[in-house]
Amino acid sequence: MSDPLIACRGLCHTYLRGTPMEAVALDGVTLEIRPGEIVAIIGPTGSGKSTLIQHFNGLLRPTAGEIRIAGEDLWAPRADRRRARQQIGLVFQFPEYQLFEETVRKDVAFGPKNLGLPSETIAARVDEALRAVGLDPGRFGDRSPFTLSGGEMRRVALAGVLAMRPGALVLDEPTAGLDPRGKEELLERIAALHRKGMTLVLVTHSMDEAALLAGRIVVMDAGRVMLDGSPHEVFAHEDDLRRIGLALPQAARLVRLLRERGMPVSDAMTIGEARQAILAAAREMGSGAH
């Protein structure tokens, strides 16, 4: 069995240590992400999600505990953290705010250039990445990123990370601020990347989004992992989730309410599943459907 791609053990992080404003963001996180998985990390604001993912590519140093990428301790004396930044592509929230180059092509090339790749490779990578996010290099390549719409700029920023060919993509609230159609399109693109083999870690506030995409959900609270399992396993803990301010996806809540009324509806996470479950239950009860 191969090494997990990302493995942290007892990971702790305290901000502003030694000052009166000291704050514990991570309080012993133990977690593994295996190649090919698609994992949603969900939790209320302040649970430490954003802090956690910055450890995955060595942007933050743990105050205690261990973080290994592809089996290698990131903070061992001779560790190569630059390689971790290539292997784990981190996309921050509102990534369009990091665009700076004169043309889309140049901005997307920033990552590969920093990796020291030869220019033909860089050009190829740029085109490949732009196509992966649905932007035609011919139409968009030479435009200034600042003339694009917000959604297009976000896709350019995503392409900028994809151009480094990471093995895993870690996205912090990728759909923040987008309208419903924009959210749908972006999530579909991300899912397509996963189908092609990309490991995905999605930090999100939305249980509905997590239920839609993720094979595994990690729930964080106050710097610790509270729940870690399949969506079905996690949603079984409705009370715990509600306590920390998270609601079940709407479909799951609907099914709960119906069960309370005595309708034998099986578990559902998405509205598609809810439709099937409700119809099955109605047929079983033999009334209501004509």
Place this chain on the structure above:
Amino acid sequence: MREPLIEVTDLRYVYHPDTPQAVVALDGLSFSVQSGEYLGIVGGNGSGKSTLAKHLNALLLPTAGSVRVGGLDTRERAAVWEIRRRVGMIFQNPDNQLVATVVEEDVAFGPENLGLPPAVIRERVGEALAAVGMTGFRRRAPHLLSGGQKQRVAIAGILAMRPVCLVLDEATTMLDPAGRSEVLETLSVLNRRDGVTVMLISHAMEDLSDAERIIAMDRGRIVLDGPADAVMARADEIPGGRLGAPPMVKLARWLREDGLRLPEGVHTVKALADAVAAAAGLSPQSDV
């Protein structure tokens, strides 16, 4: 019928008129808003909703048509400041509307601009902070607040000018769920308890669950204008396709196609649960 608070007539707005980059953002809008209403305006990116918002307090002036606030025309230069006092606006980015280094001074900014005496300003600041539940944060620095708290301070800053209407231009779009629910709760209280007219602009239907009436926009035109339930139920018919129907609306429609008898206008989880249970012949749930 009472004189409407806000009256928009054949409003047209063109960005960069008479140039090759001219864009028609608003293409002949007409509607009116009564005092005390809670109105939601929904539309995808590019529908013109933010452009419309800026016409309501004379930040933009019409290319054609008119906007009247309490009888005052926004094109009248002398009336602009009174219009802006009456129609307060809260913007999308919580940070980029807080001007002072301390919360109470920011809330005082509006009244200071109105030239009110210091004692009156102090009183208004206290009232406004209490109305949004932020009294304990008076002396805090804005950058230490959460998104939802910043927006509530922004709302307080408007309330201190004693407006008759609050216009929120995508003010919940950048907030996390907790912040969003804080702001929506505050608006609901202000509308129900204090009779403040609220116009909430958003691309998320879920934000509009407290609205009584919803206007849907697409490409500079009004495509739907009616009671909230009715509009939400038809959300995926809105042209442009940038909005989805709320999940429960979609599910209700599917279930109706499958033969379940469900009433129209169902858009919340609880309402749909009640409707499905009723359709399945179960007795209504007793109040818990």
Place this chain on the structure above:
Amino acid sequence: MELTRYITVGQYLPRSSPLHNLDPRTKILATMALMVTLFLIPSFAGLGLLAAGLPALLVLGQIPLGYALRGLRPIAVLLLLTVFLNTFFGGGDGGRTLFQAGPLVATEEGFRRALFVGLRFILLVTAATLLTFVTSPVELTDGLEWLLRPFRRVGVPAHELAMMMSIALRFIPTLLEETEKIMKAQMARGAEFSQGSILNRARAFVPVLVPLLISAFRRSEELALAMEARCYRGGEGRTRMKELRWRRGDLVAGVLVIVASTVLVRLR
């Protein structure tokens, strides 16, 4: 990275000392008077007396000595340079020669002048930093606005300057946070900020500066719109919630400063 750890704008120490509670205008005027006095004092005796009075001010302002001395660190090099130049090149007709090293001649007269200038320099810097220790940036802005108001007649935009300073202060922490975010985003794409020559490091900052500037422009546009929406139209007709008020302490301080200055300038 936590850049906010490194920022204490103007080194203000929040306390409630008699100095802190003085009106900011008093403190600004007193500091200005002190600086003028320093240039008028003719003798060591005067400087010495003033220097002796400083610890009293530190105690009154509840400023720890170590904190105050650290404020002098940035000027240490400049100070030494001043003393050196005056010792070897400022002598005039010099008097007795103290020390000679080739063409460099250190005269007694030169050395005495060097000490005088050096001491005055230290006292000037201390006076300025003391002002920032006991007056918050917001108060300084308010005080300066009031003091600049009479100059509006000759075209000084007092209100606008004060508004600019106040908004800048409000956004410094926000901009620092944003800088950190952008740096991290670029580091995630392989950027390095702490390696290579000075030229390389400067170049490495372009991917941080450009987004920051663009964001700053956008912020200012949005902020201006929000201010207009709140009926802002410049300083005309505008009132202030917080009013600066003279109190008894200000009168006492004012009198003390005038008396002390007069005495020190006269002392030979």
